[in-house]
Amino acid sequence: QKEVEQNSGPLSVPEGAIASLNCTYSDRGSQSFFWYRQYSGKSPELIMFIYSNGDKEDGRFTAQLNKASQYVSLLIRDSQPSDSATYLCAVNKGGYQKVTFGIGTKLQVIP
Amino acid sequence: SAVISQKPSRDICQRGTSLTIQCQVDSQVTMMFWYRQQPGQSLTLIATANQGSEATYESGFVIDKFPISRPNLTFSTLTVSNMSPEDSSIYLCSVDLHVESGYTFGSGTRLTVV
Numbered sequence: 001q002k003e004v005e006q007n008s009g010p011l012s013v014p015e016g017a018i019a020s021l022n023c024t025y026s027d028r029g030s031q032s033f034f035w036y037r038q039y040s041g042k043s044p045e046l047i048m049f050i051y052s053n054g055d056k057e058d059g060r061f062t063a064q065l066n067k068a069s070q071y072v073s074l075l076i077r078d079s080q081p082s083d084s085a086t087y088l089c090a091v092n093k094g095g096y097q098k099v100t101f102g103i104g105t106k107l108q109v110i111p
Numbered sequence: 112s113a114v115i116s117q118k119p120s121r122d123i124c125q126r127g128t129s130l131t132i133q134c135q136v137d138s139q140v141t142m143m144f145w146y147r148q149q150p151g152q153s154l155t156l157i158a159t160a161n162q163g164s165e166a167t168y169e170s171g172f173v174i175d176k177f178p179i180s181r182p183n184l185t186f187s188t189l190t191v192s193n194m195s196p197e198d199s200s201i202y203l204c205s206v207d208l209h210v211e212s213g214y215t216f217g218s219g220t221r222l223t224v225v
Contacts, residue, residue, distance in 0.1 A: 045216070046215070099207075102153055103152065
């Protein structure tokens with residue numbers, strides 16, 4: 001079982017729709033959870049982090065965490081073509097522990 | 112967040128040679144991390160570099176193949192030694208200024224070994 005699992009996609013959504021990206025993790029000791037966006041040919045950039053159960057909203061992005069189900073998701077509202085990228089889920093056990101990345105989900109927003 | 116300058120941005124190298132990748136951070140950081148991202152794969156941690164001590168390597172990565180230097184709190188190098196085509200990948204350095212804010216990445220080095 002992979003430590004962090006994501007569907008590689010591509011996930012295609014029409015412009016203006018809600019994109020839902022999902023991630024599961026295997027280590028129940030995980031404490032911090034991150035979503036990175038990576039445009040083709042670029043390095044990853046952090047867009048959201050969450051460490052408490054529930055929802056965290058930042059603009060058009062909402063991260064959702066359910067530790068009991070070992071599940072974290074990212075919702076992108078009013079999706080734009082500029083949101084087309086690969087979204088990486090990452091998990092950390094807390095403190096200065098290493099961060100483990102999923103394979104990433106490729107999102108395509110269709111104009 | 113930190114600004115990381117990484118170079119070279121890309122290189123094409125002959126098999127059997129070595130390439131050294133440099134990362135400069137605009138602030139002092141305790142740990143720097145080196146990742147590899149192979150085509151269609153996720154980011155894989157190669158090693159963690161602490162200033163003043165030897166780097167800690169992840170399973171599958173060894174110091175002879177990927178020697179790392181960390182001479183001060185703002186700089187690190189990763190060398191890919193005795194390269195083969197299987198080493199063709201993107202190599203990224205990163206820092207973690209604040210535990211809960213995640214990593215900041217350098218711009219990456221796209222390495223092609225021919």
